[in-house]
Amino acid sequence: MVFRRSTSPPSGSKGHLVLGHWGEEQAARHLQRLGWKILRRNFRAPGGGEVDLVCRDQETLVFAEVKTRRSEEMGRALDAVDRKKQRLIRKGAIHWLRLLDMPDLTFRFDVIEVLATDPVEIRVIESAFTLPDPLRY
Numbered sequence: 001m002v003f004r005r006s007t008s009p010p011s012g013s014k015g016h017l018v019l020g021h022w023g024e025e026q027a028a029r030h031l032q033r034l035g036w037k038i039l040r041r042n043f044r045a046p047g048g049g050e051v052d053l054v055c056r057d058q059e060t061l062v063f064a065e066v067k068t069r070r071s072e073e074m075g076r077a078l079d080a081v082d083r084k085k086q087r088l089i090r091k092g093a094i095h096w097l098r099l100l101d102m103p104d105l106t107f108r109f110d111v112i113e114v115l116a117t118d119p120v121e122i123r124v125i126e127s128a129f130t131l132p133d134p135l136r137y
Contacts, residue, residue, distance in 0.1 A: 023068025023114035049091030061107040063093040068114040077113040
């Protein structure tokens with residue numbers, strides 16, 4: 001799914017952290033417009049693990065990683081969600097699921113690409129990766 005809208009990204013001189021925060025805000029607004037509920041932003045599990053956005057898409061819990069880029073000259077933002085990054089996201093998600101104590105809950109891992117162009121382009125890649133093994137609580 002691709003979404004385009006006119007909004008101004010921060011200038012290049014502001015740095016990648018400002019761009020990343022802006023991208024997360026754009027992604028959250030876009031998901032809310034799609035009817036998703038944002039449950040938590042920047043969830044950090046004790047001992048490591050992180051999830052940019054924890055959301056609910058109807059009855060499915062979504063752990064979303066947001067990647068923002070100014071261009072795709074060096075490849076897609078999705079490509080930056082490598083095995084190491086996936087491991088951190090999974091660790092955060094498993095901690096969240098343990099807090100819920102709901103083993104029958106349906107969940108998935110999405111990647112949200114935000115391309116800071118004019119107009120802004122937002123892509124939701126549903127089920128971008130999975131757990132390697134069945135989840136054990």
